[in-house]
Amino acid sequence: MRCDRQWEGIGCPVEAIDTPALLVDFDALQRNIERMAAFGTTHGVGIRPHAKTHKTPIIAHMQIAAGAIGQCVQKVGEAEVLVAGGVADVLIANEVVGFEKLARLAALARTARITVAVDNELAAEALAEAAGAAQVTVGVVVDVDVGQGRCGVAPGQAALEFGHRVARLAGLELRGLQGYHGAIQHVHGFDARADRARKANAQLLDTAILFEADGLAIDIVTGAGTGTYAIEGVQAGMTEIQPGSYIFMDRQYREIGASGSDIYDDFEPALAVLATVMSTPTATRVVTDAGLKALSSDVGAPQLLDRPGWTYAFGGDEHGLLVGETARAPIGLGEKVRLLPSHCDTTINLYDRYHVVRGGALAAVWPIAARGRTR
């Protein structure tokens, strides 16, 4: 479809957007943000959305306007983009090592409240040194391994002893504890997920009690994600939760199921990749222009929307195959189709811009300012 409006096509119908394009349903995004904010208000837990998903200050500010207490990120580079974009409170929910990154992190603490996860004494000392050199205070949370087997210190006494050592370091302020279990986010079935999440997170909460009992004052007990927000977010002692994907959802999260439903529908799908059919070799096999460089594959293929009887399969870096069960309801050359990404975070990281849609028309083009910021 041709639409010749001048500025980035604002006002043009969705079908006129050139492809591959990453579409955001603005109204669904806003509703998801409000739904999570309401959960936080109802249960008295802070919402600290994970910006590793959206990677843009614009969405961070939508979340904060709805009541979020700040943002969390995985990388210093993401924190830089948020702070430059006016976000005042950022938790780097991940370990940071290396003098260049620590100097950048400390510099951010001059203009924003910065907190970072620590799990190693040498790393904490290097962080304290960087904070001292920059004449700032950097907040830290002790990262506790609640069973994921990735980063983090062991819960209980080991965490407590580490906490005491960190609390003594000048330039650092021990603010609390973090525990996150990525794999549990995607356990299928609400009851199975709840059971595992509660047990894992109990180790974090018990450790927090140890800290308090041993004179280590903490303000933050942080963790949880989109799959467990309603489970861990209601456990006594949690002060904040870190959901990221809830704003967009994806095929992987849709499939984990909710209480009484096979579909996890606490939040609405608000993200899609728009693709164009650029070859129609047969009536039941056509080819789109969106492949591995337009849709991440780490948890499998995306889900084709709006086209029952057809499925998407990766066809290479720049090709996606659409295969139909029958030749009925054919898909023609030049037609545009929408795909629900299998994993929103890694798909978003492939794009420079969001194409934001309202009422069937392009409403805005937002830069994905922290795309590629892995450092």
Next chain:
Amino acid sequence: MRCDRQWEGIGCPVEAIDTPALLVDFDALQRNIERMAAFGTTHGVGIRPHAKTHKTPIIAHMQIAAGAIGQCVQKVGEAEVLVAGGVADVLIANEVVGFEKLARLAALARTARITVAVDNELAAEALAEAAGAAQVTVGVVVDVDVGQGRCGVAPGQAALEFGHRVARLAGLELRGLQGYHGAIQHVHGFDARADRARKANAQLLDTAILFEADGLAIDIVTGAGTGTYAIEGVQAGMTEIQPGSYIFMDRQYREIGASGSDIYDDFEPALAVLATVMSTPTATRVVTDAGLKALSSDVGAPQLLDRPGWTYAFGGDEHGLLVGETARAPIGLGEKVRLLPSHCDTTINLYDRYHVVRGGALAAVWPIAARGRTR
């Protein structure tokens, strides 16, 4: 390691490069380019390297300086970057649909020799219209499906009839035929790969003979890739080949094997991701800062280099686990490790810059100018 040179760290040792970083071994890259160029000279076949791999004019010019006849790409956006960077002959080895892309494609033909694959009459007519509007001639190759089951017209009579129709369109110049079979590139074992590639490509070559016999003059018969260059590149009738990954290699290509070897060593690995250990929970499990956003996963995990007894596993978007068989040869906090990507093209597409290394030091930082250019 600290190194305070001013400009992007040029001259600093590799170990001082902040991570994750995409390292290019300049000398190995140059040797790979020369090896492929020598193959072309020896066998009288044109080398048209695929820029979908490297996405940068700098490497295109290294290839052309060594004798390459031009470049091929998958997307108009990649062609734009190459033409803006001074590349004079670009084949878009893929179908292009949509008036915006066709207008951009036609505009490129004002300053460069542009050729594009076609497999559909409506698409060819739209291309001819765009060429007419821009008052240019665009070259086309008929894309023949030699068995991949993706794009392309059927070989033989169907292709011939389509070729005649395309040849009659004003604004287009029928230049030849293309046939490519992606899956065969990665068939393990040289003999099995050669057998399948020769049979598949024979359909392209037979179709070329049909074209000539029926009065359709063609200059280009193009195809093949890094896995089949030495097989299809020596078949009579092939005028050029399109290898991309040979300049860097990756884990997937290394494993397909060569004649008399389990390792495909026609070319040297010249690409690695540098990562830093940022958490050391146990003596046999440490965590790096390079995960799914730093290393593509579409063909599995990367290969850890230089560290026998340790293997890499993805640990999330921003984490990679290194797991050791024993606690001997431990990997310490802050240590840097190198990873051979499983798939070079999709990994490169995650980065904005190459860090080019010679003699153990950073020699240059090259922009990956066409990263993300999926349109």
